[in-house]
Amino acid sequence: xxxxxxxxxxxxxxxxxxxxxxxxxxxxxxxxxxxxxxxxxxxxxxxxxxxxxxxxxxxxxxxxxxxxxxxxxxxxxxxxxxxxxxxxxxxxxxxxxxxxxxxxxxxxxxxxxxxx
Amino acid sequence: xxxxxxxxxxxxxxxxxxxxxxxxxxxxxxxxxxxxxxxxxxxxxxxxxxxxxxxxxxxxxxxxxxxxxxxxxxxxxxxxxxxxxxxxxxxxxxxxxxxxxxxxxxxxxxxxxxxxx
Numbered sequence: 001x002x003x004x005x006x007x008x009x010x011x012x013x014x015x016x017x018x019x020x021x022x023x024x025x026x027x028x029x030x031x032x033x034x035x036x037x038x039x040x041x042x043x044x045x046x047x048x049x050x051x052x053x054x055x056x057x058x059x060x061x062x063x064x065x066x067x068x069x070x071x072x073x074x075x076x077x078x079x080x081x082x083x084x085x086x087x088x089x090x091x092x093x094x095x096x097x098x099x100x101x102x103x104x105x106x107x108x109x110x111x112x113x114x115x116x
Numbered sequence: 117x118x119x120x121x122x123x124x125x126x127x128x129x130x131x132x133x134x135x136x137x138x139x140x141x142x143x144x145x146x147x148x149x150x151x152x153x154x155x156x157x158x159x160x161x162x163x164x165x166x167x168x169x170x171x172x173x174x175x176x177x178x179x180x181x182x183x184x185x186x187x188x189x190x191x192x193x194x195x196x197x198x199x200x201x202x203x204x205x206x207x208x209x210x211x212x213x214x215x216x217x218x219x220x221x222x223x224x225x226x227x228x229x230x231x232x233x
Contacts (some may be wrong), residue, residue, distance in 0.1 A: 033220070042225035043207065056220070089159070102149050102168070102213060105221065107161040 002026075004108035006092050012114045013082055021077045021111045025094030031103060032075050033095075034067060037110070038088040046090075049075065082115045089113075118143045120210050122224035129198055130232050137193040137227050139208030145169075147213035150184065150191045151221065155205040167191065168213075198231045205229070 005024040013019050025032050034046040045059035049069040060066070064082075069075040079086055089110040095103035119142040129135045141150065152164040165175065167184050175182045179196045195202055205226045212219055 035223075043209075043221075043223040045220050045222070048220055059220075091161070093161075102166070102211070104151075104163050104166055105161075106163070107153075109158065109160045 004092055004094055004106055006090075006108035006111050008111055009109065010112045010114075012116065014116050015084060016081055018078065018080045019082055019113060021079075021090050021092075021113070023075045023077070023092030023094075023108060025073065025075070025092070026096070026106055027073075029094035029096050029106075030072070031095045032069055033093045033105060034075070034077050035091045035093065036088045037091055043091065046077070079113075082113075084115045087113055087115045118145075118148075118210050118212065118222045120208050120222055120224035122208055122227050124227045125225070126228045126230070128230045128232065131200060132197050133231075134194060134196050135198050135229065135231075137195075137206050137208075137229070139191045139193065139224060141189050141191065141208070141210045143210060143212065145212040149211050149213065151209040151211075152182070152191075152193050153207045153209060153223075155207065155226070157204070161207070164193075195229075198229075200231050200233055203229060203231045 007022045030051045032049040035043045036046055037043050047067045048056040064080045067077045089112045091107055091110045093105035093107045095105050121140045148169045150167045153161045154164055155161045165182055172184050181194045183192045205228050207226045208224045209221045211221045
C-alpha cells in the first residue's frame with residue numbers, strides 16, 4: 001500500500017483479556033518496527049524484524065508481549081493478559097533500507113489501546 | 117547506551133515568532149545518524165530530516181533549519197516565522213550506523229509546540 005496501515009485504530013479492552021494489533025507495512029519494505037508511545041514517555045522500542053533474520057525482541061517489556069511477521073509482510077503484536085499499564089499508542093514503522101541505522105522509518109497512525 | 121534528551125517539554129509561541137527546539141544526544145559510536153520527526157495532532161509521525169555524524173553542515177529547508185554541533189552533541193531545530201500548522205510534537209532521534217542494538221532509533225521524549233494565531 002501507499003503507507004503503513006495499522007488496525008484497529010482504537011481498542012478498548014478489559015484487564016486480563018488478550019489483544020492483537022496488526023500492521024501492514026509498505027510493500028517491499030524489509031524492515032518492520034514496533035514502538036510504544038505512552039503519555040509523556042516518548043517512543044519506546046519494542047521489537048524489530050529485518051527480512052528473514054531472527055527478530056530483535058530486546059525491547060519487549062514482559063513475556064506477555066509477542067510479535068510475529070508472516071511472509072515478510074504483515075505483522076501482529078499480541079499482548080496477553082492485558083494490564084492497565086499496557087494502555088498506550090502502539091506504533092508500527094517500516095523501512096526499505098538494508099541493515100543499519102541510516103534507514104528512514106515510515107510510521108503508521110498507530111493503534112490506541114485502552115485497558116480498563 | 118544511546119540517549120536523546122529534549123529538555124523542553126512544551127513551548128508556546130505566537131504566530132510569526134521564531135522558535136528553536138533543543139536536542140542533546142549521547143552515544144559512543146563514531147558513526148551515527150540523527151533525525152527529527154514531527155507528530156501532528158493526527159498522530160502519524162512524519163520524517164523531517166536525517167543527518168549523519170560526518171556532516172556538520174547546517175541545513176535549511178524553507179522555514180526549517182537545523183544546527184548540528186558535534187562539540188556539544190546537539191542537533192537543534194529552528195522554525196522561522198512559525199505558523200499555526202507547525203503545532204505538533206517534535207521528536208529528535210538517534211541511531212548507530214551498524215547492525216545490532218544501536219541500529220534502532222532511540223527517541224527523545226518529544227517537545228509539544230503550540231503556535232497561537
